[in-house]
Amino acid sequence: MGKRLSETEITAFHRDGMLFPLRVLTPEAAAERRQWLEAMEAERAGRIPPSLNAKIHLLVPWLWELVHHPAILDPVEDLLGPDLLCWGTSFIIKNARDPRYVTWHQDQTHWSLTEPRAVTAWLALSSSGPANGGMRMIPGSNHQVLAHRDNGDRLNMLGRREEVIVQVDERAAVDVTLGPGEMSLHDPLIVHGSPANPSDERRIGFAIRYIPAHVAQRNGQVNTATWVRGRDHGHFIAEHRPEAPFHPDALRRHAQALRQGMAVIFGKRSER
Numbered sequence: 487m488g489k490r491l492s493e494t495e496i497t498a499f500h501r502d503g504m505l506f507p508l509r510v511l512t513p514e515a516a517a518e519r520r521q522w523l524e525a526m527e528a529e530r531a532g533r534i535p536p537s538l539n540a541k542i543h544l545l546v547p548w549l550w551e552l553v554h555h556p557a558i559l560d561p562v563e564d565l566l567g568p569d570l571l572c573w574g575t576s577f578i579i580k581n582a583r584d585p586r587y588v589t590w591h592q593d594q595t596h597w598s599l600t601e602p603r604a605v606t607a608w609l610a611l612s613s614s615g616p617a618n619g620g621m622r623m624i625p626g627s628n629h630q631v632l633a634h635r636d637n638g639d640r641l642n643m644l645g646r647r648e649e650v651i652v653q654v655d656e657r658a659a660v661d662v663t664l665g666p667g668e669m670s671l672h673d674p675l676i677v678h679g680s681p682a683n684p685s686d687e688r689r690i691g692f693a694i695r696y697i698p699a700h701v702a703q704r705n706g707q708v709n710t711a712t713w714v715r716g717r718d719h720g721h722f723i724a725e726h727r728p729e730a731p732f733h734p735d736a737l738r739r740h741a742q743a744l745r746q747g748m749a750v751i752f753g754k755r756s757e758r
Contacts, residue, residue: 489560491561503625503628504628504670504678506662507670508668508671509667511667513666513667516610519548520611541576541725541744542575543712544712544725544736545740546731547727547728549575553712558669562696565605569700569716569718571696571699571701571713572694575693576693578693579688583684587642589639589648590650590679591634594674594675595648596645596646596648598750599697605671606694607669608662608671608691609694610664610667610690611692612687614691616661619684622656622659623662624658627677630675635649637649701721702722708749709722710725711724712725
């Protein structure tokens, strides 16, 4: 038995590359955090701009606290071990009648880590499922690294518009159905994607990328990360809790962290 997961659940995750649903917040607490998010959006012309959305836990104290939530960290520790870092966060939102979609892909394609060991916790702040563009995953596809290409479509929500260069058997896909306050966990190599949202309801998720602290960036690349549990092995520049929402000092640190991260994702050499 792990801290949160049973041996059966741990075995299933390593076999299938996914596990859901797991309860993190009550529906009432999820609704409250959705209100906090939508208040932030209302102050910024109705959306969080991409430049603030990446690693947004470095800017917003309640998101920093969410990244450290025991109901998330306990099952992640069961899968990755006791020494944990948060490598990145972002809201992944599809508005009502949103034509954007996510191609079939593997998360780790452009992460440039020394090994593909990670877990993404995807926390739903709204309902998420087949009706509103929820995630779909191919169980068992997490055992090999696949080549990707840019599919060239501006409606693809991925930063580099990547998609796997294989024929995906969509008949094998599993719909990840979550209620507000529930999360899914998935392996960085599982093939997954999501269709457009044809419904009249928003689909709101908060993605948290965790890695074991012994993992580093490849080829001498330098990046930042948030220590969340256990021992920090010193491979990343430490990130810090925001003093207040969008505090000037937090914004300055966040901008530097974003530059480091973009240098990694887009293949440029970064320096300390």
